[in-house]
Structure formats: structure tokens, C-alpha cells
Amino acid sequence: MIPATFDYIRAGSVEEAVAALTEHGDEAKLLAGGHSLLPLMKLRLASPEVLIDLGRVDALRGVCELDDGRLSIGAMTAHQDVIDNDLVRQHCGVLADVTRQVGDAQVRHRGTIGGALAHGDAASDLPAALLALDGTVVVQGPSGQREIAAADLFVDYLATSISDDEVITEVRVPKFDGSWGWNYQKFSRVAQAWAIVGSLGLVKRSNGNVEEARVGLTHMGTVPLRATAVEQALAGAAIDGIADAAEHAAEGTSAPTDLNATSEFREHLARVLTKRALTAAAG
Numbered sequence: 001m002i003p004a005t006f007d008y009i010r011a012g013s014v015e016e017a018v019a020a021l022t023e024h025g026d027e028a029k030l031l032a033g034g035h036s037l038l039p040l041m042k043l044r045l046a047s048p049e050v051l052i053d054l055g056r057v058d059a060l061r062g063v064c065e066l067d068d069g070r071l072s073i074g075a076m077t078a079h080q081d082v083i084d085n086d087l088v089r090q091h092c093g094v095l096a097d098v099t100r101q102v103g104d105a106q107v108r109h110r111g112t113i114g115g116a117l118a119h120g121d122a123a124s125d126l127p128a129a130l131l132a133l134d135g136t137v138v139v140q141g142p143s144g145q146r147e148i149a150a151a152d153l154f155v156d157y158l159a160t161s162i163s164d165d166e167v168i169t170e171v172r173v174p175k176f177d178g179s180w181g182w183n184y185q186k187f188s189r190v191a192q193a194w195a196i197v198g199s200l201g202l203v204k205r206s207n208g209n210v211e212e213a214r215v216g217l218t219h220m221g222t223v224p225l226r227a228t229a230v231e232q233a234l235a236g237a238a239i240d241g242i243a244d245a246a247e248h249a250a251e252g253t254s255a256p257t258d259l260n261a262t263s264e265f266r267e268h269l270a271r272v273l274t275k276r277a278l279t280a281a282a283g
Helices: 014-027 037-042 079-084 086-091 093-099 105-110 113-119 125-132 228-234 239-246 263-281
Strands: 007-010 028-031 050-053 063-065 070-074 136-141 144-149 154-156 167-174 180-188 195-206 209-218
Touching (some): 014 028, 070 086, 079 105, 113 167, 125 195
């Protein structure tokens, strides 16, 4: 449980971090909260030669409103600060509710939203949430900034489309008005553990029917997924069609088999949890 030897750089700005990444290439790793990276280093599943600490880059913290109506959340904003932020709770309460189920109190106070998304773990809660919210991340590299949609961010197991010389600077999410309801259902082997399966349901109601539904699935493949078959089945449907639509939750997924669950059990959980989440979201 002792990491391999590494050099340590404490970045004072995003530009310093980008410069260090450019200099050291794939030998370097960024350190945000550390709750994903450090355990891998202790097990020597990750052995970066250089660790670049973002802990003192205050410009990467905080929440603000953008001119286009979205919220911008600094990548180094701790989970608990996302939960407690008035703008998030008012305009994107679903993100606060999902984040409240991340890990335990220690993880929520030290872990960061940018770090969780950069890690790209399909068993983590926030990647599926960002996908269902149609959110984006902004990254900065030697060539400047670019914005990546959640649908393009997660490409494989623990792999994202962020280049080795880029840093996530902010996370952008749309605002959700009062016509939307949401609920996140998470099944874990023990409290505060990774999700065996999770399902985030968002429902927009109109005249007693479902105008639009979104479903984000956790741990149903190598990347977070949208249950598109469920979403299509519910578009314009009556509220009482949720149970039938939820039966399509496992379609198009590739649920893994591991020590905690078989793929068949995960598919069953996806259907059950999606039904519960959508029913609660629809009120």
C-alpha cells in the first residue's frame, strides 16, 4: 500500500498546470481531491512519475450563472460545496441530490466535481448525472479552451476524451425549471459504497403526460449510459406508461459481471431502479 516514487509539483494557476502536463506528457497525473487517484497509486495500479497538485488554484472553485442560462461550476469545487450552493439548489437541484449520494462525508468534503468526471468511472454517480443533464465540461490545454459534451466525454473504462495536456476548468449544466421532477435510485452492497447499479430519472410533465424523460444509468457498461429506449417509449406517453417503459432500461447496455453482481442481476436492477426513479420523478 505504498505508492511508487514520484515528483511533486504544486500548480499556482491553470496555465502552470498545463505547462507541467505539456512538459511531462503521459508521465504526469493531475491531483484534485485524490480519492480516486491515490488508492490506485497505493495499489500501484497507477504509477505516475509526476503528480501535479491543483489544490491551490482558487480560480477553479465556485459556481456562477452564464449568459446563456447555464450554471458554471469550477472543476475544483468540492462535492459538499456543490450540495450547499444556493444557485445549484435553486436551478439544478438534481445535481445537488445526486452529489449528496457520493461516498461519505470525508469524500464529499475533499473530492471534487472535476476530479470525479475526469476519472470517468462508470460506477461513479456524477458521470451518469452529467450525461442525463446534457452537461458539458470545459478543458484548457496548450491550444486554449474547448467544450466537450458529456456524450463525447466518456469513451471507455476509466478513459475520457480529455487529452494528456488538458485540464478540466469548469462543468456546465443547464437550469431546470419547475416543470421537471427527478429522482436518483442507487443500489449498493453496503452504505457509501460504489453503486452496483444506479438510475437517475428526470421527467418533464405537461397536461398530465410525460413531455420528455431522461434516464442516466450508472455501472451498466464501461461508460455511463442513457437509457434511450426508455426515453423514447415515454415521450408523449401517459404517466401510467412508466412501468412498461422501464422494462426497456437494460436494452443497449453491457452490464459487467463481477464479485458483487452478475450482468443479469444488474439488468434486473436497472429495470427496477428506473421504474422507481421515474415514478418518483413524475410525482
